[in-house]
Amino acid sequence: MNIKFETLIYALSRRFKKDIISADCQTMPLQGGTVGNVYLVTGIAETADGEKMPYRIVLKIQKKWERYGDPGSWRREYDLYASDFGATFSDAFRWPTCYHAEINAEENEFQLWLEYIDGVTGLDLTGNMYEQAALELGRYQGKLYAEQPAVLQSLTNLSHADLMKNTYLHYRSWPVVYDYIRSDDCEFLQHVRQMLIDIDEHADEILSRIEKLPLVLCHRDFWVTNLIYADGKIALIDWDTSGWGYLGEDLASLIADEADIDHMVEYYQRCVPAYYKGFSEYADVSPIADHCVYELILLVFGYRLVEWYLHTEDDDEKTKLVHTLQKIYEMKTSPAQGRL
Known part of the structure; x- marks a missing residue:
């Protein structure tokens, strides 16, 4: 499981709303299959002024696949997170916050870095x-x-x-x-x-x-x-x-x-x-x-x-x-x- 250091740092900076300069990480599969995998990424993040903070963040990697009668579904979650759809939610009913989303059109794959919700x-x-x-x-x-x-x-x-x-x-x-x-x-x-x-x-x-x-x-x-x-x-x-x-x-x-x-x-x-x-x-x-x-x-x-x-x-x-x-x-x- 190769994680780009720059992407992790960017997602954690968004997560903490602070300038993160370094972080270690461990990954653990949460769920996964042939077309998508979800990982819990954990570790210690460090800010520019030396503050160290433990973190948990979710990484979802989704590959292209065809659902019967709904061919665009494989990339729908990326499209929704890239839109203003999140504004439709309330405090009482919502989706996890997305800290970073990127899509690789050549490889038909996207990544979402998401809030971990413990519940x-x-x-x-x-x-x-x-x-x-x-x-x-x-x-x-x-x-x-x-x-x-x-x-x-x-x-x-x-x-x-x-x-x-x-x-x-x-x-x-x-x-x-x-x-x-x-x-x-x-x-x-x-x-x-x-x-x-x-x-x-x-x-x-x-x-x-x-x-x-x-x-x-x-x-x-x-x-x-x-x-x-x-x-x-x-x-x-x-x-x-x-x-x-x-x-x-x-x-x-x-x-x-x-x-x-x-x-x-x-x-x-x-x-x-x-x-x-x-x-x-x-x-x-x-x-x-x-x-x-x-x-x-x-x-x-x-x-x-x-x-x-x-x-x-x-x-x-x-x-x-x-x-x-x-x-x-x-x-x-x-x-x-x-x-x-």
């Missing part, structure tokens, strides 16, 4: 934290929907409103998952199979209802691993799928993506009203009797859960995925599905 994330989030995340998301989307700041119109690299629909239709046209839930070999209980089949049979009508909902700026990967709760506030990382989507679309991810299965129905019941409460502080949503979050969960995650089930050899993982589908079924009759 609660993933399945350590509590029900109250889920609810606050839903409330703040609603406020954020409601404010942007009501105010339509000029920066939103200036952003050219955002995912399109039909991405969710096209991804669902792509899955539905895939025989591996479509045929499985209709086959004699399917190991799911009949009511779970029927839940997925019913969505397919009523998809046109459901999508028509969803497309009447307000169009809002969505994160589109609003799941627990991308949420950090710190000091009573919400920070959100990984903006590469963000773009235009429908009211409630991000809630589907919060509730169903790598879910806290034991509390899934409870969080659904709590988060949907909290989200609408936040949104309605800025925009009127009273005419919307049917919020469609249950349908969005099935459209976004139904076939994806089937795919994961078919492609894992781990029996515990299979059981977990079956339980997730069962919990989604139980949401259908839960209180949050009624009029808000």
Whole structure:
């Protein structure tokens, strides 16, 4: 892992708002894959007047790759940080501060030097934290929907409103998952199979209802691993799928993506009203009797859960995925599905 000394010094000078003249560093992978890697960089920085300060900073290196239906997503986070998009956030709901961003067009790669936020994330989030995340998301989307700041119109690299629909239709046209839930070999209980089949049979009508909902700026990967709760506030990382989507679309991810299965129905019941409460502080949503979050969960995650089930050899993982589908079924009759 080769870090340019000059770049590190520049990022740390921005981080501390002081003239940093030297620093040592150690790197530790936070997460990574074939197309991007994230590192925690730590060490001691020294100022021009001899002050020594320990630091933690995040380095994200992203290479070009093609996401289905969204070819510009690989560089979207760089484009957003290079724009005035950061001005849309509040103290209570924001992304990590970026101290330095650079892109290498020849190598199709960019680097972001980001604030390290130490907080609660993933399945350590509590029900109250889920609810606050839903409330703040609603406020954020409601404010942007009501105010339509000029920066939103200036952003050219955002995912399109039909991405969710096209991804669902792509899955539905895939025989591996479509045929499985209709086959004699399917190991799911009949009511779970029927839940997925019913969505397919009523998809046109459901999508028509969803497309009447307000169009809002969505994160589109609003799941627990991308949420950090710190000091009573919400920070959100990984903006590469963000773009235009429908009211409630991000809630589907919060509730169903790598879910806290034991509390899934409870969080659904709590988060949907909290989200609408936040949104309605800025925009009127009273005419919307049917919020469609249950349908969005099935459209976004139904076939994806089937795919994961078919492609894992781990029996515990299979059981977990079956339980997730069962919990989604139980949401259908839960209180949050009624009029808000």
